[in-house]
Amino acid sequence: MTDHLGYWMRMVSNHVSFAFARRLEGKEVTVAEWVMMRELQDAGPLAPNRLAGRMGMTRGAISKLADRLVAKALVTRDDDPADGRAHVLALSEAGSLLVPDLARLADENDEAAFACLTAEERAQLDRILRKIAGAHGLKSSPTG
Template sequence: MVSMEIILVSMETTSETTAPVSDLETHLGYCLRRVSNAVSGNFARALQAKRTSVAEWVLLRQLYDRRQATPGELADALTMTRGAVSKILDKVEAKSWIRRRVKPEDNRVQLLSLTAAGRRIVPELAKIADRNDDQFFACLDSDERQSLGRLLGKLATCHQIRDVPIE
């Protein structure tokens, strides 16, 4: 009886290992993740020279286009929790890149804006982001870059992806 169990277990193991399995490199999600990790990793390392992170850059960039915003508005724009945004705000405030003030009509609401130093750092960080993209995607011609952007946009729209990629 024991030998019969061993044979059955052996047969199950053999049939499981011989089933066809697609190559990892044929999975587009895997390929996208590898490319994303490389692009993001290079960008994160480049930002370290400016004492900042990708999350801080994204928050500062969002605030750059606005005169002011509340933490809740930034959390919604970044699709992050208010707690996560609060931690990032503490870091950029410690660097004197943002200013917090109380909304005059409602002292329960904080208004955030970039300081002069914050307004100066965002274009510097944007140049790093642009340079990172230029270096990484240099192997693609203009049409290929546009096609890639269009296809990624189509996937994001199709799957209703709103999340801002942060680290």
């Protein structure tokens, strides 16, 4: 089993993900909620179906995630100005203020996880992972 690259990728991925989840606990935000907030920061207000496509999630999963973030007052759900029957999700003011703090935690998590690599090794790993993702058409945001 340990001869498989997938085994080692999963081990490292789990370590990085779980460490980040622990860092986020103090902010009362999950990794999936962070990913949604980052998508909304990058894209601006989005219809749930467009957000679902960007994140590689179902519309139902996005709705549940949005409900949690709306309840935490980190995301707003407003009528779509282009279609009164639909709505859009956007970061609230509190959500917009929290994103940079969460980004700092993500950066610190990456630094801790990959501190054993030189800058050249990090760049090489980044290129390799992006190449694998591109070869498989992986475009959605990882959420967990």
